[in-house]
Amino acid sequence: MLVLEDVSKTYDGKRMAVDRLNLKVQAGEIFGFIGPNGAGKTTTIKMLTGLLPPTAGRIMINGVDLAISPVEAKRNFTYVPDHPEIFTAIRGIDYLNFIADMHDVPTSKRRARIEKYTQLFAIEDALGELIHSYSHGMKQKLLICGALLPQAPLFILDEPLVGLDPLAAKRLKEIMVKHCAAGGTVFFSSHLLAVVDQICDRVAVINQGELVICDRVERIKNGFAQSLEDIFLELTQDA
Numbered sequence: 001m002l003v004l005e006d007v008s009k010t011y012d013g014k015r016m017a018v019d020r021l022n023l024k025v026q027a028g029e030i031f032g033f034i035g036p037n038g039a040g041k042t043t044t045i046k047m048l049t050g051l052l053p054p055t056a057g058r059i060m061i062n063g064v065d066l067a068i069s070p071v072e073a074k075r076n077f078t079y080v081p082d083h084p085e086i087f088t089a090i091r092g093i094d095y096l097n098f099i100a101d102m103h104d105v106p107t108s109k110r111r112a113r114i115e116k117y118t119q120l121f122a123i124e125d126a127l128g129e130l131i132h133s134y135s136h137g138m139k140q141k142l143l144i145c146g147a148l149l150p151q152a153p154l155f156i157l158d159e160p161l162v163g164l165d166p167l168a169a170k171r172l173k174e175i176m177v178k179h180c181a182a183g184g185t186v187f188f189s190s191h192l193l194a195v196v197d198q199i200c201d202r203v204a205v206i207n208q209g210e211l212v213i214c215d216r217v218e219r220i221k222n223g224f225a226q227s228l229e230d231i232f233l234e235l236t237q238d239a
């Protein structure tokens, strides 16, 4: 579903924020992307979503080269950024309808999906209000509802659980697991190692722009005979 071939990024022409990253994420996987602050997770995710052009390398999404056919590639995923930066002068419902329009969600399905997701994340009563009045977590939830609406095969999520209350975090984790059980794919970054341990099929650790390890969670744990937290700290201790 997602292939990165020797993907690199340098912001200033000097130090590599991401250094020849190679990853393959299969359909049906929940893939966790972890690493210390400044390791290159968000930079990688911004390249995957087409927000940042890679300095070098190739990104394929569902067999489509993101650089050659960006619109076709982008039809395969939705994305939740690390900060809920969102146009605030419209109402929540307007934002969701806009996203539904962009992704051609038919009107017959739109209402039921909006109801379902906004109820799940308990923001249905705020949909008539301007986003300007939303709390940080409410904006985050609105972005998540928007990302779920099109039911795209791939979810790309940058620290999606940050700022969510415990119930919303639980609901999102359940949705991620269900999505993959139904053949969908999730690529997400996180600092919450317990969550990564709990729900991921495979995990990649990035440190200073370089891939340190990429494997099934239980294989990594068996290989080191340690907790994921201890393994993470050992692999990234130079950071």
Ligand SMILES: Nc1ncnc2c1ncn2[C@@H]1O[C@H](COP(=O)(O)OP(=O)(O)OP(=O)(O)O)[C@@H](O)[C@H]1O
Residues within 6 Å of the ligand: 011, 012, 017, 035, 036, 037, 038, 039, 040, 041, 042, 043, 044
């Ligand atoms: N817009 C930018 N201009 C210059 N350098 C940048 C920019 N954005 C990120 N960087 C640098 O790229 C490197 C990777 O940053 P990135 O945001 O990808 O890290 P991250 O793994 O997402 O960290 P965090 O866990 O804090 O979110 C860091 O050294 C950072 O300083």
Ligand SMILES: [Mg+2]
Residues within 6 Å of the ligand: 041, 042, 043, 082
């Ligand atoms: Mg980040």
